[in-house]
Amino acid sequence: xxxxxxxxxxxxxxxxxxVSRTFSxxxxxxxxxxxxVLAAADDLGYRPNRAAxxxxxxxxxxxxxxxxxxxxxxxxxLIKAAQAQARGRDYHVxxxxxxxxxxxxxxxxxxxxxxxxxxxLCSPRLSNRMIERLAEDVPFVVVNRRIKGMxxxxxxxxxxxxxxxxxLAGLGHRKIALVSGPIxxxxxxxxxxxxxxxxxxxLVFFGPNQPTETGGLAVAADVAxxxxxxxxxxxxxxxxxxxxxxxxxxxxxxxxxxxxxxDDILPGRLNRPKLxxxxxxxxxxxxxxxxxxxxxxxxxATVTLDTALIVxxxxxxxxK
Amino acid sequence: xxxxxxxxxxxxxxxxxxVSRTFSxxxxxxxxxxxxVLAAADDLGYRPNRAAxxxxxxxxxxxxxxxxxxxxxxxxxLIKAAQAQARGRDYHVxxxxxxxxxxxxxxxxxxxxxxxxxxxLCSPRLSNRMIERLAEDVPFVVVNRRIKGMxxxxxxxxxxxxxxxxxLAGLGHRKIALVSGPIxxxxxxxxxxxxxxxxxxxLVFFGPNQPTETGGLAVAADVAxxxxxxxxxxxxxxxxxxxxxxxxxxxxxxxxxxxxxxDDILPGRLNRPKLxxxxxxxxxxxxxxxxxxxxxxxxxATVTLDTALIVxxxxxxxxK
DNA sequence: ACCTGGATGGCAACCGGTTGCAAGAACCTT
DNA sequence: AAGGTTCTTGCAACCGGTTGCCATCCAGGT
Numbered sequence: 001x002x003x004x005x006x007x008x009x010x011x012x013x014x015x016x017x018x019v020s021r022t023f024s025x026x027x028x029x030x031x032x033x034x035x036x037v038l039a040a041a042d043d044l045g046y047r048p049n050r051a052a053x054x055x056x057x058x059x060x061x062x063x064x065x066x067x068x069x070x071x072x073x074x075x076x077x078l079i080k081a082a083q084a085q086a087r088g089r090d091y092h093v094x095x096x097x098x099x100x101x102x103x104x105x106x107x108x109x110x111x112x113x114x115x116x117x118x119x120x121l122c123s124p125r126l127s128n129r130m131i132e133r134l135a136e137d138v139p140f141v142v143v144n145r146r147i148k149g150m151x152x153x154x155x156x157x158x159x160x161x162x163x164x165x166x167x168l169a170g171l172g173h174r175k176i177a178l179v180s181g182p183i184x185x186x187x188x189x190x191x192x193x194x195x196x197x198x199x200x201x202x203l204v205f206f207g208p209n210q211p212t213e214t215g216g217l218a219v220a221a222d223v224a225x226x227x228x229x230x231x232x233x234x235x236x237x238x239x240x241x242x243x244x245x246x247x248x249x250x251x252x253x254x255x256x257x258x259x260x261x262x263d264d265i266l267p268g269r270l271n272r273p274k275l276x277x278x279x280x281x282x283x284x285x286x287x288x289x290x291x292x293x294x295x296x297x298x299x300x301a302t303v304t305l306d307t308a309l310i311v312x313x314x315x316x317x318x319x320k
Numbered sequence: 321x322x323x324x325x326x327x328x329x330x331x332x333x334x335x336x337x338x339v340s341r342t343f344s345x346x347x348x349x350x351x352x353x354x355x356x357v358l359a360a361a362d363d364l365g366y367r368p369n370r371a372a373x374x375x376x377x378x379x380x381x382x383x384x385x386x387x388x389x390x391x392x393x394x395x396x397x398l399i400k401a402a403q404a405q406a407r408g409r410d411y412h413v414x415x416x417x418x419x420x421x422x423x424x425x426x427x428x429x430x431x432x433x434x435x436x437x438x439x440x441l442c443s444p445r446l447s448n449r450m451i452e453r454l455a456e457d458v459p460f461v462v463v464n465r466r467i468k469g470m471x472x473x474x475x476x477x478x479x480x481x482x483x484x485x486x487x488l489a490g491l492g493h494r495k496i497a498l499v500s501g502p503i504x505x506x507x508x509x510x511x512x513x514x515x516x517x518x519x520x521x522x523l524v525f526f527g528p529n530q531p532t533e534t535g536g537l538a539v540a541a542d543v544a545x546x547x548x549x550x551x552x553x554x555x556x557x558x559x560x561x562x563x564x565x566x567x568x569x570x571x572x573x574x575x576x577x578x579x580x581x582x583d584d585i586l587p588g589r590l591n592r593p594k595l596x597x598x599x600x601x602x603x604x605x606x607x608x609x610x611x612x613x614x615x616x617x618x619x620x621a622t623v624t625l626d627t628a629l630i631v632x633x634x635x636x637x638x639x640k
Numbered sequence: 641a642c643c644t645g646g647a648t649g650g651c652a653a654c655c656g657g658t659t660g661c662a663a664g665a666a667c668c669t670t
Numbered sequence: 671a672a673g674g675t676t677c678t679t680g681c682a683a684c685c686g687g688t689t690g691c692c693a694t695c696c697a698g699g700t
Contacts, residue, residue: 080417
């Protein structure tokens with residue numbers, strides 16, 4: 001059994017409250033007593049029980065981080081950045097993955113509720129209404145979704161999509177396929193919105209799709225058949241799957257079809273052809289989300305981070 | 321403020337203990353009373369506070385999962401498998417990343433200690449002694465490391481390395497470079513052990529290295545210079561970095577040098593050339609680790625899972 | 641010598657639940 | 671109808687800490 005505050009108190013003949021103060025309000029205890037307590041604590045290997053402490057103070061010094069799919073290489077850098085930032089603030093981050101399932105997401109939030117001081121909700125799949133309801137029980141910072149009155153870290157997807165479309169248009173592409181993501185994705189809606197209001201483009205929408213390589217693979221045939229000369233994909237995984245699928249049909253990228261992804265993940269950089277993509281500031285987003293949570297405690301500041309187009313090898317001039 | 325057990329008790333004129341039993345021992349309370357309590361609880365949006373419950377019962381229904389680097393694509397499938405398995409057992413998994421830093425790893429374990437019922441330690445970087453000491457405070461299951469008397473899930477790295485070396489030998493390779501991983505990696509030691517006792521091979525060791533693309537990139541020049549015709553890399557990321565580095569020096573894979581990785585991660589499958597690699601049963605390992613933790617509660621069963629060689633395009637005949 | 645006030649540390653209530661014990665009620669037995 | 675079971679529920683202690691309040695002690699001021 002691990003030593004408790006009582007064991008320490010007994011060991012150095014002092015009341016538990018004194019031991020408690022030694023750790024949580026050192027200035028209230030006599031230096032001599034304090035060092036006796038510290039020595040005894042060290043001797044017994046005592047460590048304050050954070051859960052018990054949280055019960056009275058209401059602060060756990062933990063935060064949750066919920067992502068749709070940890071296997072998507074987009075998330076790990078964001079997660080690491082958040083953990084590093086939190087560590088610097090004396091906080092710890094618990095990560096959980098929802099498997100893209102809104103029910104799991106809700107359950108996870110409920111579980112987390114009293115064990116953390118707040119939750120970073122990344123690319124949620126729940127409805128805005130549900131998120132607002134859950135926000136009554138635990139402070140949120142939402143990443144990649146705009147919800148009124150709720151602190152959020154947004155990446156400027158619209159701007160990125162615009163850059164990508166302009167790039168494609170500049171290469172002579174007119175008919176462009178838009179391969180969107182899953183239902184409930186704010187990012188997907190943003191992309192579609194921008195595309196729809198860009199003049200002079202002939203758009204074909206495909207969706208909803210799984211936001212993974214598999215999703216891209218599955219939609220490849222349809223995209224090839226629709227006659228578009230370029231594709232804007234929901235994310236890099238979808239783009240990679242798509243390229244894989246097109247290759248299987250002997251359709252060359254970028255010779256016959258140009259492909260642009262989103263996120264700038266590692267496999268996209270290693271791929272042949274190297275993927276042209278819109279880079280998302282995942283690291284900055286992870287850091288900001290932590291800061292926002294600790295500062296605001298739930299009040300509604302919104303931060304929007306810029307994105308950038310990275311032109312590599314998967315886009316080229318439209319063929320006649 | 322979230323509703324507590326007292327609010328519910330007051331709302332339906334019953335003692336708190338009855339409310340408590342309604343949730344944790346329903347058979348002990350009269351069906352009529354129970355439904356009244358449930359109705360009131362539902363009405364108030366009451367949810368038991370898991371942290372408070374854990375204080376008395378000693379069970380949190382949480383487990384920790386600590387990995388060295390969440391950005392390594394090897395881990396996410398393992399993590400997802402563990403989370404899914406845990407969910408089926410009514411448990412939740414909190415994931416944390418140590419950034420390959422033993423100090424962070426230790427700190428993380430200490431933080432987790434009283435908030436979880438056990439910890440899955442994946443590819444730890446701490447010393448065996450330290451892990452044994454920490455195990456006094458919280459049950460562990462170790463993945464990818466053998467520690468006497470401690471439950472473990474091992475992947476048969478030795479067997480995989482043997483398969484890979486035989487494969488290379490069969491292709492006529494004699495001088496083989498072994499690019500190992502970080503200090504403290506059991507996997508790395510296993511590989512080296514097998515290689516050293518395989519007769520008829522001329523081995524060159526390189527290490528320690530960062531277990532990432534960067535690590536592979538950094539060692540590429542030395543590997544090229546040593547005259548080996550084949551490389552066995554610590555993992556796929558290292559292998560990919562290595563191939564990238566060799567390509568930059570105009571050294572073709574597999575024409576001039578063959579490369580075998582470990583793990584079978586997604587980017588390896590998408591790479592050109594597609595990576596020959598030893599597949600690790602990450603999903604099975606995640607599941608097993610959870611089961612082991614819940615069954616054993618710390619007793620020392622060890623499970624070893626087989627690995628398999630997947631020959632793709634990054635290995636070929638040795639050139640004269 | 642007396643008063644004042646700050647420093648120190650004990651006391652006990654409290655955080656949100658759980659659980660052993662016992663009392664009262666309802667139901668059987670014979 | 672007396673005695674014994676089985677249910678159902680309240681009581682209160684407890685899990686490991688925190689914290690407001692109060693008593694004591696000691697030093698300084700006058």
